[in-house]
Every structure is written in structure tokens, then in C-alpha cells.
Amino acid sequence: MGFLIGQTTGKITGTIKDSETNEALIGVNVIVQGTYSGAATDVDGAYYILNIKPGTYTLIIDMIGYKQVKMENVRISVNRTSNINVDLVPTVIQGETVVVEVDAITARKDQTSTIKNISSDQIDKLPVENIGAIVGMQAGVVEGHFRGGRSNEVTYLIDGIQVDEVFGGGNAAVEIEPEVIQDLEIITGTFNAEYGKAMSGVVNAVTKDGSNRFKGSVSRAFANYFTGNKNIFIGLDNNQLDRNQDYKFQISGPIIKDKVHFFINTRTQDNKNHLNGLRRFNVTDSSNFYSLNPLEWYSENSGDSAFVSMNGSANRSILGKLSFSLFSGSGIRFSTMYSINEDTWHGYDHGFKYNPDGMGASHRRTDFLSFHWNHLISQKLFYDIKLSSMKNYG
Structure with missing residues (x-):
């Protein structure tokens, strides 16, 4: 049985304000389209949505008296927080929608360690045949060694579950293909205590799920x-x-x-x-x-x-x-x-x-x-x- 558990989801936070008065808006509905996840803003106009699977989503932000906003291409990565702030425009005509394309977030305000998140879209563009090749492309990694450490000091996880080769050491006992990965998290320094066995680095692969389309x-x-x-x-x-x-x-x-x-x-x-x-x-x-x-x-x-x-x-x-x-x-x-x-x-x-x-x-x-x-x-x-x-x- 495995008891070392890593994260497999991310979250969204932000604040919603009136674009004209800059005042916080209370009770704004923020929905992650295609899921049952959502939230309403509090007295400070703040909201947060937990437990979102890695992937690319559309946020629908709606309140009576304001134009509905659709935030497209919102990227959720494992164990990360995406900060989405929106200013709503007042309107007297219901039904108007403002569509906004979200740029890729490169700087993470919540980042306290050396982390690289690689999405399935990015993996599809890489000329690689296995996870090891993806990991080896990251700064500080040379032939499975993270920042000069031994290869058996790296912890490998699939969907947050440890899959190290316990007896042989140095590699993951379970190998999955790059096409299976929804999001790959590579931590090369100052990781949290939740990864108890790791000394040099952590590789956490979150696998894909099926959808309503074949x-x-x-x-x-x-x-x-x-x-x-x-x-x-x-x-x-x-x-x-x-x-x-x-x-x-x-x-x-x-x-x-x-x-x-x-x-x-x-x-x-x-x-x-x-x-x-x-x-x-x-x-x-x-x-x-x-x-x-x-x-x-x-x-x-x-x-x-x-x-x-x-x-x-x-x-x-x-x-x-x-x-x-x-x-x-x-x-x-x-x-x-x-x-x-x-x-x-x-x-x-x-x-x-x-x-x-x-x-x-x-x-x-x-x-x-x-x-x-x-x-x-x-x-x-x-x-x-x-x-x-x-x-x-x-």
C-alpha cells in the first residue's frame, strides 16, 4: 500500500470589482465551465475554487446588472494557484458577454520552490518518447540526477502516489507514456514536507481522464x-x-x-x-x-x-x-x-x-x-x- 501522497489538483483565486467605481462586488458567480466547480465572491470581492483537475478551462463570471465575462484558456496546473482578477462592466442590457483570452501565466506568486509544470499540450509538441526525456530537458537535471544528487534520491509519483523502485532504486518502477500525461510537475529544489522521501527532486505525473467525446x-x-x-x-x-x-x-x-x-x-x-x-x-x-x-x-x-x-x-x-x-x-x-x-x-x-x-x-x-x-x-x-x-x- 502507498501512503505518500502528492497533490493532483490545482485551484483558482481572484477578486471581482466594478470597472467604474473599483469597488469590490459581492455575490458574483464564478463557474468553471463543463464542471460542477464554482464559487461566489465574498464581502471583499474575493473568491477561490479548490480541487480542479489540471487542464485548460473557461471561467464564466456573471452578476445581474453587469456584462457576463468569459475567461478562456485558463490553465490549471497540479499543485498550483491561478490568480484571475476581473473588472465587470455595468450594463442595462442583459445577455451581453465579454470574451477574454487569458495569456499563459509564467510567473507564479505562490511559488516558493523551483517548480516546472508541463501541460499535455506542451508535451505533444516535444520530440520525446518517454518521461525521462522530458525530465532531462529541465534545468538542473542531468541523466536523472537532480542538482548533483543521486538518482535514487528522486521521488516519482503518478496521480500523487509514490511509484519508486523500492529495492533497485534510481528510477520509477511504473512507467507511463507521454501521451498519458495531463500535467507533469517537476520540483528540483526546496520542496514541501509532504514529499518525505525525496532528497534531490520530485516528479509528479497526473494522468488523463476520458471525456464525453471518443x-x-x-x-x-x-x-x-x-x-x-x-x-x-x-x-x-x-x-x-x-x-x-x-x-x-x-x-x-x-x-x-x-x-x-x-x-x-x-x-x-x-x-x-x-x-x-x-x-x-x-x-x-x-x-x-x-x-x-x-x-x-x-x-x-x-x-x-x-x-x-x-x-x-x-x-x-x-x-x-x-x-x-x-x-x-x-x-x-x-x-x-x-x-x-x-x-x-x-x-x-x-x-x-x-x-x-x-x-x-x-x-x-x-x-x-x-x-x-x-x-x-x-x-x-x-x-x-x-x-x-x-x-x-x-
């Missing part, structure tokens, strides 16, 4: 190695385009509109890479050179002389997530997620060059199951319950 994608990538030194890199065929293959599949959508949604992501990689052996011998072949009589020596070589990859790898990842909002307006939502990471790989051993099937392979598998219950009790109070189970094999 979405999906399928892709296949392939590659090959080309060389003019075939006497060294034996068995490479310059005309073979699919020596390394990468398949991706993703689909999400509603099961029950507005209530139950699903999200599925899979990836399969088959990489034969660039080092081959020549199968002159099979693992069942035997030999005898112990006799003092050379005529009695023998060696079986029943191999078919085929080229066999000796530094290949096969990787498979599957992630499925169900999200529930069954009780409309109750402030209750919960989700469950299950993921599998399975890897098989060979480390090249020159001693098996002519008996490549006799070389050992390494195998690793991680099963991860999580449950997240979130309840917004009131405008000022909410709580999270998170449970997880992780099994490592290999």
Missing part, C-alpha cells in the same frame, strides 16, 4: 541500422526497414455520458538493435575434447547459420483507467487505474557469438493498481483517499 490514435514507427562495416556488424541488412518496431494505440471516451469515462493506452516495442550472433550451434549440441586420442574428439554443430539478435529488447506497457462522477453536484468523484510494464532484454556477450540462443535474457514486470476517492465537502474543504498496490517480478 478520441483515439494509432501509430507505427520502424527503423533500421545502416553500416559499411558488415564484417564487424554482421547480419545487418540495409534493405530491412523494420528491424526496430514501435506500436502505439490509445482510445478514450464515455461509458455513461457525464458519469463514467474510460482511458486506455498501450505501447509495444520490438527492437533487435545492431549486434548479431551467428547460429552455428544450438543449445542442445554437445562436444568432447577430453580424450587423449584426437580421433575421438567431436563437436556437434546443428545450427542453421542464421543471424540472431544478441542485444535486442522487447517492451510492453498497458494502462487502463476508469473515472466516475456518478453523483452529480455532490462533489464526489473517484477513479481506478491499472497498468502493466513488461520488459525483456539481452546484454551482448561475445562468448555466445556462435551460440546466441544460449545467452541469458533478463525479464522484468511491474503490475500497478490504484484507487483514488476525492470528495469536495464545501467550498473550503475537500479530502483525498488514495490506495495503491504494486508488484514487481524479475
Whole structure:
């Protein structure tokens, strides 16, 4: 079970004033469009909305006697506060709406540590194949080391749940694809006490949920190695385009509109890479050179002389997530997620060059199951319950 919990939501705060008198407005409705989240301003014209999932939203700000305002492109990041202040314009004609495009907020007034938030839109534009590549692009991070610290001093979280490799150390035991991430929070210094195990840095990935629209994608990538030194890199065929293959599949959508949604992501990689052996011998072949009589020596070589990859790898990842909002307006939502990471790989051993099937392979598998219950009790109070189970094999 996991008990180290990080944040998975953000919040919005601000003040609403009259544009002509600059006086605070009381009772202005501030609604996050497409959700059940909202608030009303207090006597100081202030409001705050807690427990908002990361993403891009539209705020609707409305009060009788004033033009309605729509604040578009409001970006919510995990564990961050977005400050949205608005001046309402008086009007005698109801129905007029002012649409405002919110610029990306680069300076965070609530920031007390070195934090970088990366949204799913930003990740889509990056030429990366894994989270490690995204993390490695940040200032102060070199090959998994945060500001000179050891790699096993970094804490990794998925949806606020710790997924460190407890026994091996140095990496996340559960790996998710970049396409799965809704918001990625990278903390490289002076983090809060809630991250008790971390000493160098924290990486917190918040996963996507399904929506009321069906979405999906399928892709296949392939590659090959080309060389003019075939006497060294034996068995490479310059005309073979699919020596390394990468398949991706993703689909999400509603099961029950507005209530139950699903999200599925899979990836399969088959990489034969660039080092081959020549199968002159099979693992069942035997030999005898112990006799003092050379005529009695023998060696079986029943191999078919085929080229066999000796530094290949096969990787498979599957992630499925169900999200529930069954009780409309109750402030209750919960989700469950299950993921599998399975890897098989060979480390090249020159001693098996002519008996490549006799070389050992390494195998690793991680099963991860999580449950997240979130309840917004009131405008000022909410709580999270998170449970997880992780099994490592290999």
C-alpha cells in the first residue's frame, strides 16, 4: 500500500470589482465551465475554487446588472494557484458577454520552490518518447540526477502516489507514456514536507481522464541500422526497414455520458538493435575434447547459420483507467487505474557469438493498481483517499 501522497489538483483565486467605481462586488458567480466547480465572491470581492483537475478551462463570471465575462484558456496546473482578477462592466442590457483570452501565466506568486509544470499540450509538441526525456530537458537535471544528487534520491509519483523502485532504486518502477500525461510537475529544489522521501527532486505525473467525446490514435514507427562495416556488424541488412518496431494505440471516451469515462493506452516495442550472433550451434549440441586420442574428439554443430539478435529488447506497457462522477453536484468523484510494464532484454556477450540462443535474457514486470476517492465537502474543504498496490517480478 502507498501512503505518500502528492497533490493532483490545482485551484483558482481572484477578486471581482466594478470597472467604474473599483469597488469590490459581492455575490458574483464564478463557474468553471463543463464542471460542477464554482464559487461566489465574498464581502471583499474575493473568491477561490479548490480541487480542479489540471487542464485548460473557461471561467464564466456573471452578476445581474453587469456584462457576463468569459475567461478562456485558463490553465490549471497540479499543485498550483491561478490568480484571475476581473473588472465587470455595468450594463442595462442583459445577455451581453465579454470574451477574454487569458495569456499563459509564467510567473507564479505562490511559488516558493523551483517548480516546472508541463501541460499535455506542451508535451505533444516535444520530440520525446518517454518521461525521462522530458525530465532531462529541465534545468538542473542531468541523466536523472537532480542538482548533483543521486538518482535514487528522486521521488516519482503518478496521480500523487509514490511509484519508486523500492529495492533497485534510481528510477520509477511504473512507467507511463507521454501521451498519458495531463500535467507533469517537476520540483528540483526546496520542496514541501509532504514529499518525505525525496532528497534531490520530485516528479509528479497526473494522468488523463476520458471525456464525453471518443478520441483515439494509432501509430507505427520502424527503423533500421545502416553500416559499411558488415564484417564487424554482421547480419545487418540495409534493405530491412523494420528491424526496430514501435506500436502505439490509445482510445478514450464515455461509458455513461457525464458519469463514467474510460482511458486506455498501450505501447509495444520490438527492437533487435545492431549486434548479431551467428547460429552455428544450438543449445542442445554437445562436444568432447577430453580424450587423449584426437580421433575421438567431436563437436556437434546443428545450427542453421542464421543471424540472431544478441542485444535486442522487447517492451510492453498497458494502462487502463476508469473515472466516475456518478453523483452529480455532490462533489464526489473517484477513479481506478491499472497498468502493466513488461520488459525483456539481452546484454551482448561475445562468448555466445556462435551460440546466441544460449545467452541469458533478463525479464522484468511491474503490475500497478490504484484507487483514488476525492470528495469536495464545501467550498473550503475537500479530502483525498488514495490506495495503491504494486508488484514487481524479475
